[in-house]
Amino acid sequence: xxxxxxxxxxxxxxxxxxxxxxxxxxxxxxxxxxxxxxxxxxxxxxxxxxxxxxxxxxxxxxxxxxxxxxxxxxxxxxxxxxxxxxxxxxxxxxxxxxxxxxxxxxxxxxxxxxxxxxxxxxxxxxxxxxxxxxxxxxxxxxxxxxxxxxxxxxxxxxxxxxxxxxxxxxxxxxxxxxxxxxx
Amino acid sequence: xxxxxxxxxxxxxxxxxxxxxxxxxxxxxxxxxxxxxxxxxxxxxxxxxxxxxxxxxxxxxxxxxxxxxxxxxxxxxxxxxxxxxxxxxxxxxxxxxxxxxxxxxxxxxxxxxxxxxxxxxxxxxxxxxxxxxxxxxxxxxxxxxxxxxxxxxxxxxxxxxxxxxxxxxxxxxxxxxxxxxxx
DNA sequence: TTTTATGTTCAGTTCATATTGAATTGAATT
DNA sequence: AATTCAATTCAATATGAACTGAACATAAAA
Numbered sequence: 295x296x297x298x299x300x301x302x303x304x305x306x307x308x309x310x311x312x313x314x315x316x317x318x319x320x321x322x323x324x325x326x327x328x329x330x331x332x333x334x335x336x337x338x339x340x341x342x343x344x345x346x347x348x349x350x351x352x353x354x355x356x357x358x359x360x361x362x363x364x365x366x367x368x369x370x371x372x373x374x375x376x377x378x379x380x381x382x383x384x385x386x387x388x389x390x391x392x393x394x395x396x397x398x399x400x401x402x403x404x405x406x407x408x409x410x411x412x413x414x415x416x417x418x419x420x421x422x423x424x425x426x427x428x429x430x431x432x433x434x435x436x437x438x439x440x441x442x443x444x445x446x447x448x449x450x451x452x453x454x455x456x457x458x459x460x461x462x463x464x465x466x467x468x469x470x471x472x473x474x475x476x477x
Numbered sequence: 478x479x480x481x482x483x484x485x486x487x488x489x490x491x492x493x494x495x496x497x498x499x500x501x502x503x504x505x506x507x508x509x510x511x512x513x514x515x516x517x518x519x520x521x522x523x524x525x526x527x528x529x530x531x532x533x534x535x536x537x538x539x540x541x542x543x544x545x546x547x548x549x550x551x552x553x554x555x556x557x558x559x560x561x562x563x564x565x566x567x568x569x570x571x572x573x574x575x576x577x578x579x580x581x582x583x584x585x586x587x588x589x590x591x592x593x594x595x596x597x598x599x600x601x602x603x604x605x606x607x608x609x610x611x612x613x614x615x616x617x618x619x620x621x622x623x624x625x626x627x628x629x630x631x632x633x634x635x636x637x638x639x640x641x642x643x644x645x646x647x648x649x650x651x652x653x654x655x656x657x658x659x660x
Numbered sequence: 661t662t663t664t665a666t667g668t669t670c671a672g673t674t675c676a677t678a679t680t681g682a683a684t685t686g687a688a689t690t
Numbered sequence: 691a692a693t694t695c696a697a698t699t700c701a702a703t704a705t706g707a708a709c710t711g712a713a714c715a716t717a718a719a720a
Contacts, residue, residue, distance in 0.1 A: 320621040324630075327619065331612050338605050340523065342708060353633060356626035361667065371710045376668055398666070405636050422521050429514050436510065438503040443539035447507075450536060453588050456659045464654050471647050476639045525678060544697065554680045559698055581696065663720070669713085679704070690693075 311347045311369050321354075325367065328354040339414065344370050348378040349387055349403065358391045358400035385413055411472055415465060423462050430455050494530045494552050504537075508550065511537040522597070524564075527553045531561040532570055532586065541574050541583035569593055594655055598648060606645050613638050 312326040329350035336346035351367050365375050382388040389404040437447045495509040512533035519529035534550050548558050565571040572587040620630045
């Protein structure tokens with residue numbers, strides 16, 4: 295809990311979320327760096343920091359972690375852990391591995407990132423692009439006036455449609471490319 | 478289609494920013510729709526709504542608009558208009574056309590979106606990817622422990638490096654693709 | 661049944677970010 | 691030099707997404 299003013303000049307970023315506990319300093323440092331890494335990626339993708347932190351801490355652990363262990367290693371609330379885990383399970387970023395002698399769920403990163411990336415591309419980009427296209431169709435029909443001004447507006451909308459079309463065509467290419475074998 | 482009940486139902490979102498003034502209702506509706514369109518795109522890219530609204534209102538006007546006209550058509554403050562215009566000029570989304578008989582600046586959308594898109598790809602994506610790569614290098618050297626656990630962590634990091642590498646290779650392809658002539 | 665362990669929910673709070681607008685700047689005009 | 695007006699700045703404020711934590715749910719153990 296103690297989240298008081300720090301006495302050292304630690305980076306005031308996300309790595310503050312990582313609690314030392316009684317683990318080896320090198321392990322803690324590694325965890326903090328991983329959490330930071332995913333936090334900055336998450337920032338780009340519009341994902342909450344706490345979610346990134348959870349993923350980072352699980353990623354940094356060679357063995358699967360329980361809810362309680364995640365809670366202990368991160369300075370975020372039970373509620374946030376619960377909701378963050380839900381999000382990460384929903385998008386397939388984490389998978390549960392059940393240890394039969396204990397009823398606590400254990401989480402480990404799902405390294406099949408193909409699916410993760412595909413999901414992102416389809417859910418955010420493709421959706422937005424498709425919705426945008428039909429909106430542009432409507433707009434083109436609703437151009438006000440009928441003189442040269444209207445012509446100019448139509449020209450602009452056509453230009454937007456062109457870009458949308460290119461982006462839509464690029465998406466499948468990107469998906470294919472990202473699927474290629476390492477090398 | 479999956480459109481809500483009424484076709485003229487005003488989404489109570491961003492189009493509220495558009496002020497009717499004394500322009501033709503069809504023009505106002507068109508403006509509101511354009512503002513909405515750019516607002517949802519901006520949302521994806523992490524750009525403030527007011528900035529998107531300004532771009533939308535300028536895009537929806539066949540002729541260039543002055544600061545005062547933009548302010549009159551949108552329900553946002555002078556300060557937001559000023560700051561939004563600055564951002565849009567900086568990224569090259571708007572260009573100024575000077576009308577010699579008046580000293581007010583006039584703005585019109587810069588339809589050379591190539592540059593805009595290139596800027597976005599380079600500044601946000603490429604930067605993040607390059608920074609990420611070097612962070613991964615560091616992390617690989619800082620893997621704690623030396624047994625099988627360390628090997629597992631190295632395996633995970635290698636996997637991340639692979640994805641980063643693919644994404645970095647994809648960027649130039651995307652740039653080229655988006656540059657192709659319409660068709 | 662009661663207790664304990666584990667996880668979830670959600671009403672309220674926090675805090676980062678967007679927005680505001682009074683004060684200011686500076687260029688053109690008189 | 692004083693006035694006017696377009697535009698900018700920035701401290702103050704508003705907004706809302708993310709976070710918290712107490713209450714609640716569920717299931718195994720006692």
